[in-house]
Amino acid sequence: MDAFTYQANKLYVENIAVETLVERYGSPCYIYSKTALMQRFQAFDQAFGARPHLICYAVKANSNLALLNVLAQLGSGFDIVSLGELKRVLAAGGQANKTVFSGVGKRADEIRSALELGIKCFNVEVSAELDRINHIAGELGVIAPVSFRVNPDVDAKTHPYISTGLKENKFGIEIHQALLEYQRAAAMPNIKIVGIDCHIGSQLTDIAPFLAALEKLLALVEQLSAVGIDLEHIDLGGGLGICYNQEQAPEPAEYIQALLSRLANSNYTVLLEPGRAIVGNAGILVTRVEYLKPTEHKNFAIVDAAMNDLIRPSLYSAWQNIIPVDKTGAGDERVWDIVGPVCETGDFLGKNRTLALKPGDLLAICSAGAYGFSMSSQYNSRPRVAEIMVQDDKVQLIRARETIEQLWLGEQLMV
Numbered sequence: 001m002d003a004f005t006y007q008a009n010k011l012y013v014e015n016i017a018v019e020t021l022v023e024r025y026g027s028p029c030y031i032y033s034k035t036a037l038m039q040r041f042q043a044f045d046q047a048f049g050a051r052p053h054l055i056c057y058a059v060k061a062n063s064n065l066a067l068l069n070v071l072a073q074l075g076s077g078f079d080i081v082s083l084g085e086l087k088r089v090l091a092a093g094g095q096a097n098k099t100v101f102s103g104v105g106k107r108a109d110e111i112r113s114a115l116e117l118g119i120k121c122f123n124v125e126v127s128a129e130l131d132r133i134n135h136i137a138g139e140l141g142v143i144a145p146v147s148f149r150v151n152p153d154v155d156a157k158t159h160p161y162i163s164t165g166l167k168e169n170k171f172g173i174e175i176h177q178a179l180l181e182y183q184r185a186a187a188m189p190n191i192k193i194v195g196i197d198c199h200i201g202s203q204l205t206d207i208a209p210f211l212a213a214l215e216k217l218l219a220l221v222e223q224l225s226a227v228g229i230d231l232e233h234i235d236l237g238g239g240l241g242i243c244y245n246q247e248q249a250p251e252p253a254e255y256i257q258a259l260l261s262r263l264a265n266s267n268y269t270v271l272l273e274p275g276r277a278i279v280g281n282a283g284i285l286v287t288r289v290e291y292l293k294p295t296e297h298k299n300f301a302i303v304d305a306a307m308n309d310l311i312r313p314s315l316y317s318a319w320q321n322i323i324p325v326d327k328t329g330a331g332d333e334r335v336w337d338i339v340g341p342v343c344e345t346g347d348f349l350g351k352n353r354t355l356a357l358k359p360g361d362l363l364a365i366c367s368a369g370a371y372g373f374s375m376s377s378q379y380n381s382r383p384r385v386a387e388i389m390v391q392d393d394k395v396q397l398i399r400a401r402e403t404i405e406q407l408w409l410g411e412q413l414m415v
Contacts, residue, residue, distance in 0.1 A: 002036065003033030003035055003036035004018075004033070004284060004364070004366070006294065006327065008292040008328075009326065009327040009328045009361070010325070010326055010327075010328070010406055011323065011324070011325045011326070011364055012117040013031050013032075013033055013284070013390045014033055014034075014035060014392055015080070015390075015392050016393060016395060017385070018031065018284075018286060018325050018362070018364060019325050019326060019362060020340050021130065021286075021363055021388055021395065022286055022288075022389075022400055023221055024292050024384060024395075025386045025388055025397060025401070026401060027286055027304055027305075027362065028285060028286060028287045028288070028290040028303075028304055028385045028389070029286050029385050029386040029388060029401075030283055030284070030286075030287075030368065030369075030372060030373050030385060030386070030387045030388065031283065031284050031285075031286060031287055031387075031389075031390065032067065032105055032279075032282050032283040032369060032387070032388065032389045032390070032398075033282050033283070033391075034070060034389050034390065034391035035371075035388075035391055035392070036281065036282035037067065037070055037071070037278065037279060038070060038074060039380075040252075040277070040278045040279070040281070040282060041055065041057070041071055041074050041076060041278050042074065042291050042349055043251070043252040043253065044252045044272065044274055044277075044278065045075070045076075046144075047252050047253040047256040047257065048256060048260070048270065048385065050089065050133075051260060051270060051273070051368060052267075052268075052269040052270070053269060053270045053271065054077040054098060054177040054233075054269065054271050054272075055073050055076055055077060055271075055272055055274065056077035056078055056079040056099070056100050056271055056272065057076045057077070057079065057273075057274065057278055058078075058238050058271045058273050058274065058275030058276075059078045059079065059080050059081075059085040059088065059089060060081055060085065060275060060278045060371075060372040060374060061232055061275030061276050061278070061279050061369075061371060061374060062085075062275070062283070062369055062370055062371075062372070062373065062374050063085060063088050063243065063374050064197065064373065064387055064398055064399060065088060065091055065092045065220060065277065065398070066092075066387075066389055066396065066398035067389070067398070068088060068089060068092035068093075068094060069092040069093050069378050071094075071278075072089075072092055072093040072094040072095075073093070073273065076094070077094075077095075077098035077099060077100070077120070077271070077339060078094050078096075078099040078100075079099070079100050079102055079275075080099055080100070080101055080102070081101075081102050081103035082103065082110065082115050083107075083110040083114070084130055085111070086099060086101070086110075086113070086114060086117065086119070087307070090117070091221075094119045095122050096114070096117040096119050096122055097118050097119070098119070099119060099145070099195055100119075100120055100121050100122075100123055100197075100271065100273070101114050101119050101121070101122045101123065101407045102125070102149065102197075102199070102273075103121050103123075103125065104125045104126055104129075105267035106122070106129060106132075106278050108132060108136060109305070109321055110226070111132060111133055111136050112136050112139075112140070112407050115136065115140055115142055116140065119145070121145040121146060121147045121194050121195060122144065122145070122147070123146075123147050123148070123149040123197045123235070124146050124147065124148050124149065124181075124185075125148075125149045125172050125173065125234060126173075127173070127177075127184075128186055129179060130146065130181065130184065130188070130191070133146060133238065134149075134185075134188040134189070134190045134191050134238055135190075135317075137190035137191070138189065138190045140189070140327065143191070144190055144191055144192065144241065145181070145190070145192050145194035146185060146191055146193060146194065147176055147193075147194055147196055147197045147235060148172075148173050148181055148182060148185075148196060148202050148235070148250075149172040149173065149197040149198060149199065150172055150173055150175050150177060150178045150196060150197065150198050150216075150217060150220065151172030151173060151177060151198070151215045152175050152198050152200065152212075152216040152217065153175055153202050153216075154212045154216065154291075154390070155409065166374070170350065172199075173350060175220060176215060178220055179220065179223050179224065182213070182224055182229050183202045183227065183229070187229075187398075192225065192231045193229060193231065193233050194238070194258055194307060195232055195233035195234060195235055195271070196220065196221060196229065196231055196233075196235065197225075197234075197235035197236075197237065197264075197271075197274050198213050198216075198217055198235070198236065198237055199236075199237025199238060199239060200213050200237065200239060201239050202239050202241075203239070203241040203242070203276065204239045204240060204241050204274060205247045205248060205249045205250070206240040206250075207254070207258050209261065210236065210239070210255065210260065211262065211412045212256070213236070214236060214259060214262055214263075215262075215266075217234065217236075217287055218262070220235070223257050231268060231273050232268070232269060232389055233268055233269040233270065234263070234266075234268045234269075234270055235269070235270075235271035235272075235273065236270065236272055236273075237261060237272070237273050238268065238273040238274045238277065239273055239274075240252065240274055240276075240277040240278070241276070241277070242276055242277055242280040242281050242367060242370075243281070243367075244318070244319055244320055244321065244366075244367050245319050245321065249277075249358070251410070252274075252277065269277040270392070274324075275370055276370035279369040279370045280367050280368075280369050280370035281366075281367050281369060282369040283367075283368050283369025283370075283372060284364045284365060284366055284367075284368050285305060285309065285364070285365040285367075285368040285372055285385075286317070286325065286362055286363070286365075287303040287304055287305035287309075287349070287363050287365065288303060288304045288357050288360065288361070288362055288363075289301055289302070289303055289357055289358070289360060289361045289362075290302050290303060290304055290328055290341070290359065291359060292336075292357060292358070292359060294334070297332050298337055299335060299337065300339050301334045301336040301337070301338050301355070301357050302339055302340070302341065303338055303339070303349065303363065304340075304341070305349060305365070306340025306341055306342040306347050306349075306380070306383070307340060307342050307346060307347040307348070307349075307379070308340075308342055308343060308376060308377045308378065308379040308380060309340075309370060309373075309376050309384075309385055310349060310365060310372050310375075310376070311375050311376070311377075312348060312371055312372070312375070312393045313349055314344075314346040314348065316374075318370065319350070320349075320350065320365050320366055321365075321366040321367065322338055322349065322350045322353050322355070322363050322364070322365050322366070323363065323364050323366060324355065324356075324361060324362070324363060324364075325361070325362035325363065325364055326361070326362065330354045331358065332356060333354050333355060333356045334356075334357070335349070335352055335353065335354050335357070336353050336355055336357060337351045337352065337353075338350040338351075338353055340362065341380075342379060342380050343380060349365055350365070354380050372386055373385070373399075378402075378407055381407050383401060383402035383404060383406065383407060384399075384401070384402045385401055385405060386399060386401040387399035387400075
């Protein structure tokens with residue numbers, strides 16, 4: 001969160017006071033640091049040195065066009081899980097031939113469009129998906145590039161909702177079935193095998209599970225080679241964590257060097273699919289205190305942001321730091337639950353936070369660049385908030401706040 005610092009007790013994003021942005025664009029709002037975003041991508045990209053590689057940013061983490069455009073200009077590839085995400089990448093200046101298509105439920109129309117647009121490869125996760133890709137590629141008269149996402153049954157030791165590499169998870173081809181699937185693919189007329197992929201989970205703060213998964217992949221790669229199936233790339237997915245509280249997440253260079261040490265005797269192109277690790281700490285959500293409601297059992301600070309704006313605390317019991325935008329003249333501290341106006345008991349942004357608060361105060365919810373706006377909704381008919389990007393002293397509104405009338409666009413009364 002180095003891009004967000006206090007100057008004379010006021011929170012700044014780069015060289016702009018946060019409260020100035022709220023005065024101009026309203027509350028709640030998401031604010032991003034372009035410099036932090038760029039630096040984090042470059043930390044991944046530059047750590048590979050001369051090794052052939054491609055950083056495929058995971059679009060689901062934050063799919064704003066301006067953000068995607070910044071990454072595309074830096075040479076980023078992209079990891080997508082829907083046709084909508086692919087079209088976003090293209091609208092933002094990204095390239096289909098630097099984009100990998102993941103996800104367990106690719107529809108026929110999505111596969112067809114991706115082939116027509118020249119997708120880099122499909123990360124196949126279901127046996128029947130391979131048959132569907134081969135069939136559609138045949139109809140189009142093209143050869144479909146595929147990689148298999150292998151489920152290595154490695155415990156990422158993360159939240160169960162974001163653990164994806166265990167045999168009870170829906171993702172990937174079970175590793176003991178992968179050799180058969182590769183052999184099926186090799187015999188198909190409209191399929192070209194280009195790689196192997198795995199992604200074991202999100203918000204990992206230990207390198208060991210990544211290396212354990214890599215060992216299982218390399219053992220499978222040897223089996224493939226023995227039957228005449230050679231690969232162009234190894235895709236190790238994403239999942240590197242960030243610091244929300246006291247986590248000691250590895251830096252990208254440390255993580256990548258550990259991977260490259262194990263791959264030193266190979267010449268595969270290496271793909272990574274980081275999302276949170278690039279954008280997570282490049283953004284905050286700013287919210288205003290509407291009311292203070294102290295009770296005998298709990299003190300509630302009711303703010304204008306809610307679970308529809310940031311669902312991670314409600315969905316994952318996620319902890320994100322909450323700090324004052326202005327520390328000037330702070331009064332007595334109390335322990336507060338920071339809650340929103342949505343009609344759900346689960347509508348909270350933080351619990352048991354020690355803060356000095358009064359109505360009208362602005363709070364910043366840190367580390368909100370990933371899985372913040374991209375998971376937001378219009379629940380309770382609440383318009384989605386504005387998004388703002390700052391670089392140095394330059395400000396750009398990169399998504400206008402929705403209007404009330406936009407809530408029902410596309411809806412029709414019965415006639």
